[in-house]
Amino acid sequence: MLERITGMLALIGVLSLFCQWLGWRLRLPAILPLLLCGLLLGPGFGVLDPDVLFGDLLFPIISLGVAVILFEGALTLNFKEIKDHGRMVTHLITIGTLLTWGCATVASHYLLAFDWSLALLFGALVVVTGPTVIVPMLRSVRPKSQLASILRWEGIVIDPIGALLAVLVFEFISVAAAPASHVLSALGSMLSLGIGLGALAGYLLGQILRHNLLPHYLRNTAVLTLMLGVFVGSNLLQEESGLLSVTLMGVWLANMRGVDIADILEFKETLTVLLISALFILLAARLDSDALMGLGWGGLGVLAVIMLVARPLSVWCSGIGTSLSVADKWFLSWVAPRGIVAAAVSSLFAIKLEALAIAGSELIVPLVFLIIIGTVVIQSLTAGRWAGFLGVKAGSAQGLLIFGASKFCRELAKVLQANGIKVILSDSNWDNIRLARMDNIPVYFGNPASEHAETYLDLTGIGRVLIMSPYRQLNPLVNFHYQDMLGPTKVFGLNNIDPGSARHQLSESYLKRLCLFGEAVSYAKLASLMAKGAVIKSTHLTESFGFNDFKQRYGEGALPLLYLKDNKLVVVTANEALPLPDDIELISLITVEALQEAREQTLLQQAQQQEAGSRAGAEATT
Numbered sequence: 001m002l003e004r005i006t007g008m009l010a011l012i013g014v015l016s017l018f019c020q021w022l023g024w025r026l027r028l029p030a031i032l033p034l035l036l037c038g039l040l041l042g043p044g045f046g047v048l049d050p051d052v053l054f055g056d057l058l059f060p061i062i063s064l065g066v067a068v069i070l071f072e073g074a075l076t077l078n079f080k081e082i083k084d085h086g087r088m089v090t091h092l093i094t095i096g097t098l099l100t101w102g103c104a105t106v107a108s109h110y111l112l113a114f115d116w117s118l119a120l121l122f123g124a125l126v127v128v129t130g131p132t133v134i135v136p137m138l139r140s141v142r143p144k145s146q147l148a149s150i151l152r153w154e155g156i157v158i159d160p161i162g163a164l165l166a167v168l169v170f171e172f173i174s175v176a177a178a179p180a181s182h183v184l185s186a187l188g189s190m191l192s193l194g195i196g197l198g199a200l201a202g203y204l205l206g207q208i209l210r211h212n213l214l215p216h217y218l219r220n221t222a223v224l225t226l227m228l229g230v231f232v233g234s235n236l237l238q239e240e241s242g243l244l245s246v247t248l249m250g251v252w253l254a255n256m257r258g259v260d261i262a263d264i265l266e267f268k269e270t271l272t273v274l275l276i277s278a279l280f281i282l283l284a285a286r287l288d289s290d291a292l293m294g295l296g297w298g299g300l301g302v303l304a305v306i307m308l309v310a311r312p313l314s315v316w317c318s319g320i321g322t323s324l325s326v327a328d329k330w331f332l333s334w335v336a337p338r339g340i341v342a343a344a345v346s347s348l349f350a351i352k353l354e355a356l357a358i359a360g361s362e363l364i365v366p367l368v369f370l371i372i373i374g375t376v377v378i379q380s381l382t383a384g385r386w387a388g389f390l391g392v393k394a395g396s397a398q399g400l401l402i403f404g405a406s407k408f409c410r411e412l413a414k415v416l417q418a419n420g421i422k423v424i425l426s427d428s429n430w431d432n433i434r435l436a437r438m439d440n441i442p443v444y445f446g447n448p449a450s451e452h453a454e455t456y457l458d459l460t461g462i463g464r465v466l467i468m469s470p471y472r473q474l475n476p477l478v479n480f481h482y483q484d485m486l487g488p489t490k491v492f493g494l495n496n497i498d499p500g501s502a503r504h505q506l507s508e509s510y511l512k513r514l515c516l517f518g519e520a521v522s523y524a525k526l527a528s529l530m531a532k533g534a535v536i537k538s539t540h541l542t543e544s545f546g547f548n549d550f551k552q553r554y555g556e557g558a559l560p561l562l563y564l565k566d567n568k569l570v571v572v573t574a575n576e577a578l579p580l581p582d583d584i585e586l587i588s589l590i591t592v593e594a595l596q597e598a599r600e601q602t603l604l605q606q607a608q609q610q611e612a613g614s615r616a617g618a619e620a621t622t
Contacts, residue, residue: 008053015041016277027140029133029376031339034277035369038284048285059351062282065275066344067231067246068224070167073160073341074250075261089153091318093161096154099317100127101165103310104302108367111298111305117173118353118360124169125346125364126306126338126371128162129155132276133339133376135454141335141383142394145422147328148460151335156456159341160247167243170349174239174356194234194241198248201230205249206256209264223264273451276340283347284369292366299367303374311336327390335383337375342368397463398569399423403448403478404469405432405441408526408589411536412561413441415587419538421569422461426453427469447474449481464571466516467493470523492516492571494523515574517561526589529559533592536561541586547579550586553601557594562587 015037023030041048050058105123108114114122134155138148171190205226208214214222227246234245253261292299312333319329346368353361387393399422402409413423413436425436426448433445444457465482467475475493482491495514541547541563551558560572564585572580580586 005053008048012048012278012281013274016274016281019281020273020277023136027136028380029136029337029339030277031133031280031372031376032380034280035284035373038281039287039289041281042285043287043289048281050282050286058282062279062344062348062351063242064228064231065279066348067228067243068275069279069341069344070160070163070243071227071246071250073163074247075254075264076156077160077251077254086150086322088150088318088322088324089157091320091322092150092154092314093158096314096318097127097158097161097165099314100306100310103313104306107302107305107309111301112295112360112363112367114360114363115358117169118358118364121166121169121173121349122346122364122367124162124166125342125349125368127165128158128341129336129338133337134335137335137337137380137383138460140380141387142397142460143331143387144328144392144394145458145460146324147331147392148394149458150332152458155339160251163341163345164244164247164251166345166349167247170352171241171244173358174352190238190241191244193238194244195248197230197234197237197241198245199252201226201245202249202252202256206253206259209260210256210258220264276344279344280340283343283365286347286365287369288362288366291362292370295363295366295370299370302367303371306371307334307336307375307378327392331387331390331392334386335379337379338368338372339376343372394461397461398567399461399463400569401426401448401457401459401462401465401482403427403465403467403475404523405429405436405443406468406470406523406527406530408530408536409468410436410439410441411530412587414439415536415538416562416569417441419564419585419587421564424457424459424462426457428471428474447478449474449478463490464569465491466571467491468516468523468526470496472496492573494521494526495519496522496524517559517572519574521559529589529591534589535592535595537588537590539586539588541580541582541584543582546582547586550588551579553598554588554590554594555597557591557597559589560586561589 016034019033019037020030022028022033038048042050054061101120101123103123104126105116105119108122109116109119129151134151138151142148143151168191171194205223208222209219227249230249231242231246235242253259312330315329315333319332324332346364350361350365353364384393400416401424402413403426405425405427409425410432413425416423422442424442424444425433426444426446427433427436428446430445433443436443444453446452448457463486465478465486467479469475469478475496479491479493493514494516539550541550560580562572563570563580564587565581565583
């Protein structure tokens with residue numbers, strides 16, 4: 001039996017990795033291959049029966065997994081940042097959540113005869129969307145930048161809010177099963193302990209992190225261990241209060257001043273990917289196919305209400321007072337796929353409700369999975385065509401993600417922004433990021449190839465990546481990451497390779513992309529020129545003043561970087577044929593000597609013209 005459990009765990013791990021890779025490769029939400037894999041292993045071929053395989057361990061495994069997922073989601077809920085994402089996002093996670101909750105509750109009550117308490121729980125479970133399903137869909141659909149940003153941040157913020165709502169409803173149901181005289185006292189003690197212990201644990205952990213009382217290598221492990229300890233301890237003190245405690249603990253930690261949780265969040269996200277993958281296969285394998293089919297027309301009716309009534313109603317009500325067009329609102333009305341949080345939390349609650357003998361609780365999981373399958377599959381297949389029909393697809397992505405925020409990168413970003421090009425600077429050096437923010441340049445602090453960046457780095461409108469950082473070990477990682485995402489012809493790097501040392505250790509495909517701005521242009525060369533006073537200048541080239549005239553004026557002191565032609569941005573590389581075409585806006589780096597020489601030539605020409613004019617005037621008078 002032990003060998004079978006070990007073998008199945010290894011199989012689940014391998015299949016989880018394969019499903020995640022398949023979702024990434026096909027540009028689809030990974031939840032689809034994970035769901036299919038779980039259904040095939042469980043109801044399909046009967047290879048995996050989690051209840052038989054894990055027995056009494058199944059409930060603790062799911063409980064701890066859900067606790068980690070909710071804690072990680074809560075760490076992203078920073079109240080100050082919610083305001084920065086615009087009125088539409090704020091409305092969707094408040095007004096929209098209440099409307100979706102109400103519509104789903106009423107539909108499940110009348111179409112499937114759910115008890116009102118159970119209907120309220122189901123409604124709370126399906127208000128969440130989630131970045132794990134939204135982000136891959138946005139990459140394939142490519143809507144306008146504003147719409148993509150709204151959907152991304154709605155999915156990120158609503159995850160912990162929806163989960164917290166579901167936890168509160170479940171706790172009410174669990175104490176409501178007790179005698180009526182004890183309902184209020186039991187609910188009050190549960191909420192008091194959950195909120196109080198969560199806030200206290202979050203505050204104490206924040207103090208530990210703020211004062212660096214843990215060595216750096218123990219921070220992530222300690223946070224995970226303490227969170228699980230709070231979860232178990234809260235449940236021991238008051239049954240069913242653990243999820244509320246860890247959710248409030250994460251929210252408190254996310255909103256505590258002076259506490260840096262970026263590396264903790266990245267670690268938790270990496271762990272959550274593994275948990276999500278394994279949990280979803282296990283949960284899908286537990287799904288009763290007969291119960292799913294038994295939902296019949298009532299289940300399809302609930303799905304139709306959520307997709308065709310609840311979502312449009314929440315979008316149109318939330319859109320009052322915003323600048324969104326009718327087409328924008330119709331697009332947002334169609335895109336709201338449900339994800340792993342709904343599946344994981346519903347499965348956990350279903351097990352607990354069945355233990356409490358709550359009538360109809362066996363239908364919660366099949367109905368939630370029906371909503372997940374319906375929204376993800378239908379919207380993944382149709383969202384692109386719907387966006388094209390409404391005319392809300394983004395045009396050709398001309399924006400740039402620049403890895404590196406040195407003085408050269410910041411000055412280049414300012415010139416590009418002045419020409420209407422979207423630019424994002426990414427760097428792990430906080431001083432560079434701070435200076436870029438002071439110049440009002442959009443930034444991402446950290447590794448742009450990390451799991452955190454996968455969710456939080458908004459690449460809408462970004463078509464190319466320029467790697468201009470001094471981090472030689474990290475540059476190849478970022479290069480290959482974005483070659484996979486955008487294509488090999490969309491990523492360029494500076495030639496920082498020392499021919500006599502590490503060149504033979506790198507692949508030819510990588511070396512071919514190290515051609516940015518020219519064959520011999522390196523980070524050190526650009527930094528040296530900027531330190532000597534070189535400036536980045538935008539020059540309009542025409543038929544009367546073309547590239548040859550430009551070179552004649554500035555000589556070898558001018559380095560062409562990029563140019564705009566017909567509203568399209570072209571990156572100058574070692575492979576770029578010279579001379580450049582006419583009628584372009586050329587962005588170049590010009591040395592201080594070349595600028596001084598050009599200025600002197602201009603003054604000399606002006607003096608000669610004035611002298612010639614004076615002579616002509618004198619001759620005319622005589």
